[in-house]
Amino acid sequence: MTAVVTLHEVTKRYGDVVALDEVSLMFPRGRFVAVMGPSGSGKSTLLHCAAALDPPTSGVVLIGDVDVSRMSETRRTELRRKHIGFVFQSYNLLPTISIQDNITLPLRLAGLRPDAGWLAELVDRVGLRERLHHRPGELSGGQQQRAAIVRALAARPDVVFADEPTGALDLRSAAQVLTLLRELVDDLGQTVVMVTHDPNSAARAHDTLVMADGKVVDVLNAPAPEDLAVRLTRLGREPVS
């Protein structure tokens, strides 16, 4: 399997806190990987280092075969705009511009031309064709998150990182968003890495990494939600379901 992102002995410290402790792993192309673990176990830190948002204290992070560990902030920003998509719990759409403009904004910031055919395919897939000229506040939470997913995919990134993408959604909208993320992987060959607290969400991924104390303590292939819940409870936390 080709690695989209590789971490080699990555450590991230915040003062005395070791948020990531010599983590080595790879995210394979075309897989949907969930990251779970108790609060404070290092999930967000892993995501931030793997997505070139934050540099590691030590170790190497490769995006494709490019070493981003010691890149300047400016070069990391350029690389992220072209190669990495982000989906956040709170959507992070700009409220004063249309959905259409939100979707194409990162492309324009990266100096890339929108691929009209690709964008139309994505917009149709998420069912937002009639909503493109509305502002985010005129859409439901689920629709806003689907717009954020189109925005994340607009530049055909190598990998999409999603941080609790269903955390603010009702059950039905959350299920739609998870189905969409899975289809993007299965149908379009995208690579998705998703941090979640919810074993049922993680069960939609191909693989689940379980973190504890800054380390990856398990890599589970298509685990049942009940097994994940038991594993997490053993790590000292009652999972939210």
Ligand SMILES: Nc1ncnc2c1ncn2[C@@H]1O[C@H](COP(=O)(O)OP(=O)(O)OP(=O)(O)O)[C@@H](O)[C@H]1O
């Ligand atoms: N910017 C920061 N400054 C100081 N400490 C930090 C910072 N970011 C994270 N930490 C610490 O690093 C550790 C890992 O945090 P991280 O946010 O990665 O955990 P998490 O598993 O994502 O937690 P949660 O599920 O609560 O979001 C925690 O002890 C946290 O307090």
